[in-house]
Amino acid sequence: MAETEYDPLALDNQLCFSLYAASRALTGLYRELLGDLGLTYPQYLVMLALWEHGTLSVKGLSRVLHLDSGTLSPLLRRLETAGAITRTRSAADERVVEIGLTGHGAAMRERALGIPGQLVCAAEIPAGDARELISVLDGITRSVERAAARRACGAQG
Amino acid sequence: MAETEYDPLALDNQLCFSLYAASRALTGLYRELLGDLGLTYPQYLVMLALWEHGTLSVKGLSRVLHLDSGTLSPLLRRLETAGAITRTRSAADERVVEIGLTGHGAAMRERALGIPGQLVCAAEIPAGDARELISVLDGITRSVERAAARRACGAQG
DNA sequence: CAGGGTTCAATTGTCCACAACAAGATTGAG
DNA sequence: CTCAATCTTGTTGTGGACAATTGAACCCTG
Missing domain, CATH: 1.20.5 (Single alpha-helices involved in coiled-coils or other helix-helix interfaces)
Incomplete structure (x- = not known):
């Protein structure tokens, strides 16, 4: 019953829980900052990857973002519907779908430039x-x- | 085009993305460790809170886990169906639903004691x-x- | 060229996460 | 007491996540 007794299952001691909570808190903050752009946080990550690499296959996005096709497929469809990206099946290998930016999608980068700064400020990191x-x-x-x-x-x- | 040019939108420079990826990676590790117990990671968090506090209202769980009722309600229903918890409406205040452990739910704690160790080991933290x-x-x-x-x-x- | 193994994207099913809203219970001001 | 704010829980709708499966395309070996 010592006050310093260490409970391995105590929530406060669990790194994973802290990670999980911090990740959701920051995602929530992004939700507000991204409202103007009409993006969710995972959609924003896809845009970041495309702004950085220009064009990526679904497989390439999967590798960069650590997300699988079950997550990416519907997400990319929504981004395409929103006019931010294009999906074209590769001529060289008909299995792969190349994801590229539309003019609108590329232009969004300007509006996103201020976001990291706002975020670091709000989160007091x-x-x-x-x-x-x-x-x-x-x-x-x-x-x-x-x-x-x-x-x-x-x-x- | 200096190699040290700092791109604020580069994925590698984004704390939130690292957090997001690490959180999902650890949750995936938990998925395997929790398979035997038949729990998902968020369900495991609820059990941790109950093992620690004995009984909590939905509101209390919401505060401890930083999750809202839209997430907790169906999750708690599944835990109740699985026989791990009880849900009883408080007599003192009929608005609140008290979440408690069943014998089975309490007994699961023994089997969970080894999990944090396995996790820290596998994640090489x-x-x-x-x-x-x-x-x-x-x-x-x-x-x-x-x-x-x-x-x-x-x-x- | 035929057949088997592999790769890639998409789909299905289950569960999580949250905003927005709905509904009953409680509390407090008058 | 009465009625209006407030509190607590639950539901609905949208969008993520991931395991498992499907199906087409590719590649290789014979």
Whole structure:
């Protein structure tokens, strides 16, 4: 009954819960900032990837964003309906669908430039910490995905 | 076109994306670990809260987990159907629904005790970093939610 | 060229997340 | 007491996420 007793199941001690809560809180903040652009946060991520790389296959987007086709397919259809992207089946390989920007989609980048600044400000993120935090989080993502790949591999062999 | 040019919209520079990806990766890891218990990750969070506090109203769960009733209501119905929790309308105040554990739900705690260890191991999370990471993330969540509350308040007045 | 294995995108089904709204219960001002 | 704000929970609608499956296209080997 010591007040310092450590409960491994205590919510307050769980890194994953903190991550989960912080991720949803920031996504909620993006929801407001992206309202003007008519984008949801995952849609915004797709636009970021396209602004950066120009054109990507669904597979390429999947790799960059760590999202699978079950998530991307309907999301991309909505972006196409909204006039932000184009979907064209590749001539070289008819299996792949190339995702590109429309003029409207490309123009949205200008309006998005201010968003990261607004966000960092609203979330009061310590400027120096951001870089380090990103590298720690990316390290966790890599570890987890490697572990998952190993298990998938081991299950086969 | 210096190689060090800083693009504020580059995916790699975005804390929120790292957070989002890490959160989903860890949730996926939990998906495997929780398979035996028949719980999803959000359901597991509800169980954690109940194991810790014994009994909570829907409102209490909402406050602890930062989830709203639109998420909790169907989730709690599924947990009730699975025989893990009970839902009883409070006699003192008929508006509130008290969520409690069944014998089965309480017994699941034993089987959950090993999960945090397995997770930290699989994710290769540096033990020392976890504490600090949690506090940074919780700080972000608080900042964002305070900012949201201020805006809601300002919009009213 | 034929057939088997692989890759890619899309679909289906289940569950989560949240805004907006609905409805009953409670509380408080008069 | 009465009626209007408030509180609590629930529902509906939209959009994510992901496992599992499907089906077309590709590639390779014989």
